[in-house]
Amino acid sequence: MENHGLAIPYIPMQQWGQIYDTAQALAEGTIFPELNKPFYMAPEGCNTTLPQGGELAAFSQICFAAADALLYLDTHPGDMQAREYYENCLKKKKELMAEADCGCCGAAHYDWESKPVVWEGGNC
Amino acid sequence: MWTYEQRLQYPVKITKTCPKTAQYIMSQYGGPDGEMAASMRYLSQRYSMPYKQVSGLLTDIGTEELAHMEIICAIVYQLTRNLTPEEAKTAGFDAYYIDHTKGIWPAAAAGVPFNACEFQSKGDALTDLAEDMAAEQKARTTYDNILRVVTDPEVRDPIKFLRAREVVHFQRFGEAMELTKDKMNRENYYYFNPAMDRF
Numbered sequence: 497m498e499n500h501g502l503a504i505p506y507i508p509m510q511q512w513g514q515i516y517d518t519a520q521a522l523a524e525g526t527i528f529p530e531l532n533k534p535f536y537m538a539p540e541g542c543n544t545t546l547p548q549g550g551e552l553a554a555f556s557q558i559c560f561a562a563a564d565a566l567l568y569l570d571t572h573p574g575d576m577q578a579r580e581y582y583e584n585c586l587k588k589k590k591e592l593m594a595e596a597d598c599g600c601c602g603a604a605h606y607d608w609e610s611k612p613v614v615w616e617g618g619n620c
Numbered sequence: 621m622w623t624y625e626q627r628l629q630y631p632v633k634i635t636k637t638c639p640k641t642a643q644y645i646m647s648q649y650g651g652p653d654g655e656m657a658a659s660m661r662y663l664s665q666r667y668s669m670p671y672k673q674v675s676g677l678l679t680d681i682g683t684e685e686l687a688h689m690e691i692i693c694a695i696v697y698q699l700t701r702n703l704t705p706e707e708a709k710t711a712g713f714d715a716y717y718i719d720h721t722k723g724i725w726p727a728a729a730a731g732v733p734f735n736a737c738e739f740q741s742k743g744d745a746l747t748d749l750a751e752d753m754a755a756e757q758k759a760r761t762t763y764d765n766i767l768r769v770v771t772d773p774e775v776r777d778p779i780k781f782l783r784a785r786e787v788v789h790f791q792r793f794g795e796a797m798e799l800t801k802d803k804m805n806r807e808n809y810y811y812f813n814p815a816m817d818r819f
Contacts, residue, residue: 503810505753505794505797506798507791507794507797522630525630525783525785525788526785531787531788532787533787534780534784535767535780537768538768539768539770542771542776555627556628556629556630556631559625560630563629563684566680567681567788567789570677571673571792571796572795573673605624614628614694615628615632615693615694615697617633618627
């Protein structure tokens with residue numbers, strides 16, 4: 497990478513490395529520990545952790561891991577480790593879809609009546 | 621072509637009504653550095669982007685931004701769904717309430733309606749990618765500003781998720797800038813515009 501010219505930005509290409517497990521990845525907002533750069537300021541007396549905590553749904557976790565890996569692959573299409581990780585995510589997503597029977601996974605999409613809409617908390 | 625999945629990318633479960641917070645968060649729907657501007661920016665820029673790998677990245681990030689727009693709207697909706705007439709008089713939200721009741725409408729925190737002038741599609745690969753990197757930083761700052769003043773953990777939680785995505789997208793657009801530079805004249809990146817000039 498001899499791209500350090502003047503008058504042009506330079507960003508190092510990320511290398512595939514440590515990956516969070518899918519539950520932590522969704523909670524942090526990325527599968528990559530080295531891209532997790534949180535903001536520490538909070539209003540005084542503010543409880544920064546969610547009281548109920550709670551595990552986020554397995555389907556959301558695996559879809560998010562796949563989505564974050566996809567953006568990495570967009571700029572690193574030849575990275576075999578990333579491809580393997582991404583394909584694994586898609587396989588698990590398919591398995592979960594086969595088990596479930598809800599609108600978010602494709603089945604019974606037309607059935608809007610029997611469940612809350614997504615903005616009311618109707619999440620898979 | 622797009623299909624709709626009946627789920628939010630990150631869950632939103634807000635139990636306390638707060639029109640004041642809704643007014644802040646709304647800016648990330650229709651404000652100058654909001655998710656709608658982000659999505660429309662990337663999905664508009666991709667057509668003239670001369671390198672398929674980069675236009676592909678714009679497509680995928682532009683699509684994710686649509687999911688973020690939905691998260692923001694869900695936050696605003698849940699903060700106001702049980703609004704009483706008394707609460708509607710909250711300073712800052714009162715004027716919005718008069719025009720939109722509890723409807724979700726894209727405007728900035730200061731009330732300026734969404735406007736395509738908030739983003740650019742310049743038709744120049746380097747210019748557009750520099751705009752995209754700046755856009756991710758501007759959205760990240762807005763989320764920082766929200767996190768500095770909002771105390772409800774049920775609101776802070778999805779906001780922290782959205783903020784984290786800005787940092788990841790910034791890295792990806794930076795990498796797209798590197799991929800673009802690799803295809804250009806290293807002695808002078810400004811020698812020609814690959815979206816316009818053919819050799």
